[in-house]
Amino acid sequence: MSPSLANRLRIGFAIGFAVLTAMAVIGVGRFIEQRQDFEDAIARSYQVEMAARVRLASGDADRAAARATVAVQAERREELRDQIAADTRDTTLLVAAGLIAGLTGALLLFSGLIASMRRPLEELVDAAGRLAGGDRSARVEVGGLSETATLGAAFNEMADQLEREASQRDQLDRLKDEFVLTASHELRSPLTSVQGFAELLMLERDSLTPKQVETVEIILDNCRHLVRLLNDLLDLARSDAGRLAVTPKPTAVAPLIDDAVRTMRAQTESAGQTLTEAVEPDLPPIEVEADRMRQILVNLITNAHEYSPAGASIEVSARVKGAGVEIAVTDNGPGIPESQLDQIFERFVRGDAGLTQRVGGTGLGLAISKSLVELHGGTIAVESTPGVGSRFSFVVPVPGR
Amino acid sequence: MTRVLVADDSETILLLMRTRLELAGYEVETAADGQEVTERLRAGELEGLPDLLLLDAMMPRKSGIDALRELRAAGVDTPALIVSAHQDATDADAPSDLEVSGFVNKPIDFDRLLDEIAALTS
Numbered sequence: 001m002s003p004s005l006a007n008r009l010r011i012g013f014a015i016g017f018a019v020l021t022a023m024a025v026i027g028v029g030r031f032i033e034q035r036q037d038f039e040d041a042i043a044r045s046y047q048v049e050m051a052a053r054v055r056l057a058s059g060d061a062d063r064a065a066a067r068a069t070v071a072v073q074a075e076r077r078e079e080l081r082d083q084i085a086a087d088t089r090d091t092t093l094l095v096a097a098g099l100i101a102g103l104t105g106a107l108l109l110f111s112g113l114i115a116s117m118r119r120p121l122e123e124l125v126d127a128a129g130r131l132a133g134g135d136r137s138a139r140v141e142v143g144g145l146s147e148t149a150t151l152g153a154a155f156n157e158m159a160d161q162l163e164r165e166a167s168q169r170d171q172l173d174r175l176k177d178e179f180v181l182t183a184s185h186e187l188r189s190p191l192t193s194v195q196g197f198a199e200l201l202m203l204e205r206d207s208l209t210p211k212q213v214e215t216v217e218i219i220l221d222n223c224r225h226l227v228r229l230l231n232d233l234l235d236l237a238r239s240d241a242g243r244l245a246v247t248p249k250p251t252a253v254a255p256l257i258d259d260a261v262r263t264m265r266a267q268t269e270s271a272g273q274t275l276t277e278a279v280e281p282d283l284p285p286i287e288v289e290a291d292r293m294r295q296i297l298v299n300l301i302t303n304a305h306e307y308s309p310a311g312a313s314i315e316v317s318a319r320v321k322g323a324g325v326e327i328a329v330t331d332n333g334p335g336i337p338e339s340q341l342d343q344i345f346e347r348f349v350r351g352d353a354g355l356t357q358r359v360g361g362t363g364l365g366l367a368i369s370k371s372l373v374e375l376h377g378g379t380i381a382v383e384s385t386p387g388v389g390s391r392f393s394f395v396v397p398v399p400g401r
Numbered sequence: 402m403t404r405v406l407v408a409d410d411s412e413t414i415l416l417l418m419r420t421r422l423e424l425a426g427y428e429v430e431t432a433a434d435g436q437e438v439t440e441r442l443r444a445g446e447l448e449g450l451p452d453l454l455l456l457d458a459m460m461p462r463k464s465g466i467d468a469l470r471e472l473r474a475a476g477v478d479t480p481a482l483i484v485s486a487h488q489d490a491t492d493a494d495a496p497s498d499l500e501v502s503g504f505v506n507k508p509i510d511f512d513r514l515l516d517e518i519a520a521l522t523s
Contacts, residue, residue: 185459185486186486188486188507188508189411189414189486189507190413191507191508192414192417192507192508192509193411193413193414193417195508195509196414196417196421196508196509196511197417199511200417200420200421203424223508227508
């Protein structure tokens with residue numbers, strides 16, 4: 001068992017108290033004794049002097065001897081007064097020296113105790129800092145006073161617990177990622193069959209009734225939706241597992257935007273929406289993976305298209321911003337309430353619930369777009385005013401800037 | 402007539418493949434896994450070699466990739482397409498020692514697949 005701070009303090013205080021008490025008792029005792037002796041001696045001296053003066057007054061004695069006695073006694077008392085002053089001073093000095101020695105001892109004891117606590121406490125502060133900073137292996141050496149030892153052991157116990165929980169969480173995360181990856185693969189075969197056989201039916205659409213054609217089209221629509229959902233889930237699982245990787249290369253901006261706009265043209269036109277481009281001339285190439293950039297742009301344009309009413313206009317723009325290029329998709333649709341803006345990039349969060357029935361997205365597009373933009377070292381942002389429109393923009397780096 | 406050997410562990414997928422390919426005018430043979438492909442080709446059960454192999458990447462007993470590796474080692478140089486459940490499988494994913502003509506992702510885009518088969522067997 002390590003010595004405890006409380007015991008050390010108790011012992012220290014007891015010794016200090018005993019020493020000081022002893023000093024006080026000895027000092028005061030000596031002072032009283034000296035004073036007593038002094039008073040006795042003075043009294044005796046006066047008695048001798050009085051006796052001599054009585055003899056002088058009666059006149060029958062040796063007058064010279066009596067006078068001498070009176071003088072001697074006066075001198076003797078003077079000496080006694082000097083003596084008591086010196087003794088009192090000595091006693092006072094002795095007591096003062098004792099007090100100083102006692103206080104110095106106490107001071108040494110305390111500074112020793114503080115020193116013996118300081119190192120373990122500093123170590124603890126350091127380890128707590130490292131643990132908070134994410135170093136799960138941060139531990140302290142257990143030792144010294146029992147209080148700091150207990151504290152250290154408790155800290156280590158807590159750190160062990162955190163490490164166990166963190167590794168359990170990591171394992172669960174890995175299992176979840178594996179599950180999503182496997183499920184997304186396994187679902188593809190049955191989906192292939194459903195879609196494939198529905199397509200087979202459509203190959204013979206001439207012999208189907210209009211109602212049957214409509215039914216098969218619904219099946220095919222839902223197959224496409226499922227494929228999108230699987231692809232998005234797979235991207236997110238990869239992103240979570242740190243397996244979503246991009247290989248950026250210097251890429252021209254205008255063709256990227258042209259390509260995405262071309263892909264979305266038919267859908268926006270069928271909704272009577274206008275889709276335009278506003279690309280600054282002479283933009284520097286951006287450091288991106290073209291396919292992923294296209295995926296982000298198609299996601300953003302799809303959102304603008306699906307959430308905006310017929311006749312709305314959607315603009316895809318690009319300009320230099322800071323050390324990168326900002327690409328933005330702006331619409332004059334219904335806008336997003338401020339209360340939803342914060343979570344708009346979180347998975348399965350979608351704009352106005354009233355709209356989700358006719359919106360075909362998976363609720364994962366913006367979460368994936370955010371992951372992809374960040375993988376490119378960029379940032380994504382949204383501005384929106386209800387009733388006016390929304391603007392989703394992202395900035396991607398320019399090589400060599 | 403152009404002959405295609407399709408291997409997949411799902412009977413439904415085999416039926417789908419057979420129907421689509423026969424509609425497009427191909428003669429179709431099917432196998433339930435990679436083991437069956439190699440055994441049948443070795444036993445000479447198929448008269449001569451098919452013109453194209455369409456193999457699922459993941460099958461029990463023997464995967465399409467392992468079967469193809471064996472066939473290539475035995476000197477079979479028939480064009481082969483690997484069907485993969487990976488969303489974005491590309492030629493880059495193929496083992497470098499394997500001669501693969503291409504990857505087909507599930508769910509299968511049959512228009513593209515038929516174009517590819519036509520190009521490989523013409």
